[in-house]
Amino acid sequence: MALRVLVVKTTSMGDVVHMLPAVEDLLRWHPDAQVDWLVEAPFAAIPALHPGVQRVIPQAWRKWRKKLMERVTWQALGKVRAALREQPYDLVIDAQGLLKSVMWALQAPGLRVGFDRHSIREPLASAFYQRKVAVSRSLQAVERNRRLMAAALGRAFEPEVPAQFGLAIPQEATWRAPVDRYALLIPCASRIEKRWPEPDWLAVGERLKTAGLGLVVLWGSPDEEQLAQRLAGPLGAAVPPFLTVREMAAVIGRAQIAVGLDTGFSHLAAAYGLPTVGVYCDHEPGLAGLTGPALVQSLGGKGRVPERAEVLEAVERALATLVVSPACD
Incomplete structure (x- = not known):
C-alpha cells in the first residue's frame, strides 16, 4: 500500500x-x-x-x-x-x-x-x-x-544528492514577455529596509541589456508597481500586470537570469534553475539564502547593504553561465 x-x-x-x-x-x-x-x-x-x-x-x-x-x-x-x-x-x-x-x-x-x-x-x-x-x-x-x-522516513540524509525542486512551468500564460530571452529584475519588497537603491537597479539593468537580454521587472502590490514602473521607464523594460503566483511562475520559469531582493519570487527563480543573484539588505542569507541547481549568489546581510560593484561582479559570473544564442554574439 x-x-x-x-x-x-x-x-x-x-x-x-x-x-x-x-x-x-x-x-x-x-x-x-x-x-x-x-x-x-x-x-x-x-x-x-x-x-x-x-x-x-x-x-x-x-x-x-x-x-x-x-x-x-x-x-x-x-x-x-x-x-x-x-x-x-x-x-x-x-x-x-x-x-x-x-x-x-x-x-x-x-x-x-x-x-x-x-x-x-x-x-x-x-x-x-x-x-x-x-x-x-x-x-x-x-x-x-x-x-x-x-x-x-527512517533514512539517512544523503548530502551528496543535490537538492532538486521538481517544479513544472505552467504551460498556459496570461502574460508573456515581449522577447524570448529576458532577465528578471525583482526590486520590490514589503519592507523598505529590504530595498536596494534605485540607481543601483538601473545600473544592473543596463548591464543585462548590453548582454542582449530583454528586461522584465516584477512586482506584487500597487506600491511596488510604482517602483517597477519607475525603473522600467529608463531601461525600456516590460512590467507585467498583476499576476497570480501561478501566472508569475510561468513568467519566472521562462526567464534566463534573475537579480532580486530576498523575496519569494527570487527563491522561485533559483528553484527553476535560473542563475540568480540575491540582494540581501536586512537579513542574513546564511539560513535562508538562495538555493537552486544553477549558479546562485546571495550577497549582503543584516546591516550590510551590498555595494553596486559587488552585485555587478555577481551578475558577470551569472551571465558567464548562460548559453549565448547567435542573436547575442
Missing part, C-alpha cells in the same frame, strides 16, 4: 519553495507515495506545480485569525479540518515548527513528526510531535527540511 504523507508547510513563499527538495527526496525513496500539502492559500500554487503532490489543501489562517468570531470563519475552518481527516496518514510532517502549524497537524490522523525542542522555532510546538528530530538550526533551510524528511 502506498505511503500517505501530509506535509505542513504553510508560509511564506520562500519557505514553501525551500520544502520542495524534501518532497523530491521522499518521492525518490517512495515513488508511489501519496503526498498532500497544507499551505496558506496565496502560496498554494507552489506545491500544486510539483507533479508529485496529489492534493493541495489551502487554508487562510492569516485572514481567519482576524475574524475568529464570525460564522463564516468557523465554517471555513471546519472544511479544512474535514479535508485533513478524510483518510489517515502514515506521516504528518510539520516542517513549519510553530504552534499554529502543529495545531493544524493535530487535525490530521497520523504519526506527527517535527523538529525537537532544540531545533525548532517555537519549542512548545515540539511537545505535540510523536517523533522528534534533531537538526541544527545553523543549517540552511533546504538542508534542514531534507534532514527532517529523511529522519521521518
Whole structure:
C-alpha cells in the first residue's frame, strides 16, 4: 500500500519553495507515495506545480485569525479540518515548527513528526510531535527540511544528492514577455529596509541589456508597481500586470537570469534553475539564502547593504553561465 504523507508547510513563499527538495527526496525513496500539502492559500500554487503532490489543501489562517468570531470563519475552518481527516496518514510532517502549524497537524490522523525542542522555532510546538528530530538550526533551510524528511522516513540524509525542486512551468500564460530571452529584475519588497537603491537597479539593468537580454521587472502590490514602473521607464523594460503566483511562475520559469531582493519570487527563480543573484539588505542569507541547481549568489546581510560593484561582479559570473544564442554574439 502506498505511503500517505501530509506535509505542513504553510508560509511564506520562500519557505514553501525551500520544502520542495524534501518532497523530491521522499518521492525518490517512495515513488508511489501519496503526498498532500497544507499551505496558506496565496502560496498554494507552489506545491500544486510539483507533479508529485496529489492534493493541495489551502487554508487562510492569516485572514481567519482576524475574524475568529464570525460564522463564516468557523465554517471555513471546519472544511479544512474535514479535508485533513478524510483518510489517515502514515506521516504528518510539520516542517513549519510553530504552534499554529502543529495545531493544524493535530487535525490530521497520523504519526506527527517535527523538529525537537532544540531545533525548532517555537519549542512548545515540539511537545505535540510523536517523533522528534534533531537538526541544527545553523543549517540552511533546504538542508534542514531534507534532514527532517529523511529522519521521518527512517533514512539517512544523503548530502551528496543535490537538492532538486521538481517544479513544472505552467504551460498556459496570461502574460508573456515581449522577447524570448529576458532577465528578471525583482526590486520590490514589503519592507523598505529590504530595498536596494534605485540607481543601483538601473545600473544592473543596463548591464543585462548590453548582454542582449530583454528586461522584465516584477512586482506584487500597487506600491511596488510604482517602483517597477519607475525603473522600467529608463531601461525600456516590460512590467507585467498583476499576476497570480501561478501566472508569475510561468513568467519566472521562462526567464534566463534573475537579480532580486530576498523575496519569494527570487527563491522561485533559483528553484527553476535560473542563475540568480540575491540582494540581501536586512537579513542574513546564511539560513535562508538562495538555493537552486544553477549558479546562485546571495550577497549582503543584516546591516550590510551590498555595494553596486559587488552585485555587478555577481551578475558577470551569472551571465558567464548562460548559453549565448547567435542573436547575442
